[in-house]
Amino acid sequence: MSHPEHSQHALLTFAESEKSPLSIRAKALVFVDPHSRQLREQANHLAASGLAVLIQGETGTGKELLARHIHRESERGGLFVAVSCSAISTRWGEAELFGHVAGAYVGGASSRAGWFGSANGGTLYLDEIGDLPLSLQEKLLTALETREVLRVGSAHAAPVDVRLVAATSIDLAQAVAAGKFNERLFRYLDEGRLPLPALRERPGDILPLAEYFLGIHAQRLGLAIPLIGAEAQVVLEQYPWHGNTRELENVVHFALLVSSGEEILPQHLNLPDNVPLRQIEQLLARLTEAERVQLRQRLL
Numbered sequence: 001m002s003h004p005e006h007s008q009h010a011l012l013t014f015a016e017s018e019k020s021p022l023s024i025r026a027k028a029l030v031f032v033d034p035h036s037r038q039l040r041e042q043a044n045h046l047a048a049s050g051l052a053v054l055i056q057g058e059t060g061t062g063k064e065l066l067a068r069h070i071h072r073e074s075e076r077g078g079l080f081v082a083v084s085c086s087a088i089s090t091r092w093g094e095a096e097l098f099g100h101v102a103g104a105y106v107g108g109a110s111s112r113a114g115w116f117g118s119a120n121g122g123t124l125y126l127d128e129i130g131d132l133p134l135s136l137q138e139k140l141l142t143a144l145e146t147r148e149v150l151r152v153g154s155a156h157a158a159p160v161d162v163r164l165v166a167a168t169s170i171d172l173a174q175a176v177a178a179g180k181f182n183e184r185l186f187r188y189l190d191e192g193r194l195p196l197p198a199l200r201e202r203p204g205d206i207l208p209l210a211e212y213f214l215g216i217h218a219q220r221l222g223l224a225i226p227l228i229g230a231e232a233q234v235v236l237e238q239y240p241w242h243g244n245t246r247e248l249e250n251v252v253h254f255a256l257l258v259s260s261g262e263e264i265l266p267q268h269l270n271l272p273d274n275v276p277l278r279q280i281e282q283l284l285a286r287l288t289e290a291e292r293v294q295l296r297q298r299l300l
Contacts, residue, residue: 048074052144052165052189054168057195085129095151097143112151114149120161127166211228226262232268
């Protein structure tokens with residue numbers, strides 16, 4: 001049996017260094033809407049508590065960004081290690097999670113710390129934990145409760161200090177009822193559950209996020225940061241954003257490119273016709289000139 005070295009490299013990602021160009025983006029948590037501000041407070045309390053955290057939210061809502069925020073607020077000195085449970089191999093999962101000693105596998109001449117070892121003193125982020133193979137869920141819970149890991153091929157458990165933050169876009173309670181998720185692990189995670197609303201449920205974040213993404217991509221491309229016109233603002237605020245913040249970023253990035261750094265207009269927004277134009281026109285017609293000026297001043 002060959003060793004899982006290639007799988008470990010493929011799945012393991014570490015926090016960006018402070019000097020990385022991506023570190024600025026990784027630190028940003030644009031929460032302006034009242035629902036978001038309340039969520040930030042809850043996240044800060046959980047960060048200080050030391051509990052495991054379960055972030056529940058639709059795909060694209062920014063669950064990993066919130067997990068990184070919790071890691072920073074916890075002031076843990078170790079790394080933030082992000083792992084996609086959707087990509088975990090059932091065959092090699094135990095070695096990927098807990099590591100293996102040299103010689104445990106054919107061709108495995110060197111030992112591996114595994115994700116727990118890499119996150120020792122820091123935070124292990126398990127994205128889409130509902131996709132973690134059921135056979136590994138009990139072992140994960142044991143490691144969390146005992147604060148020890150047994151590397152594959154070793155006869156002795158090693159102590160670890162790992163904070164778990166998990167995320168899911170499914171209802172884990174339903175997965176438990178269907179026999180697809182370990183009930184004890186769910187109860188362990190449920191103590192620190194943190195629901196992350198969809199973007200359409202926190203509309204106050206839409207324009208601040210759009211401005212933020214404009215700034216990020218304009219800086220990267222060396223372009224001037226354009227204003228978002230009043231009409232484009234209405235389109236952005238009325239659109240349902242089924243793809244959440246990930247979709248918003250893509251739309252804003254496109255608008256930046258096609259607007260050539262000038263004011264962003266509705267025609268610059270590459271959106272499906274999910275927002276009836278007549279509805280937008282009616283809304284714009286109800287705006288007074290003073291309200292239009294106020295909308296523009298929000299961007300200054």
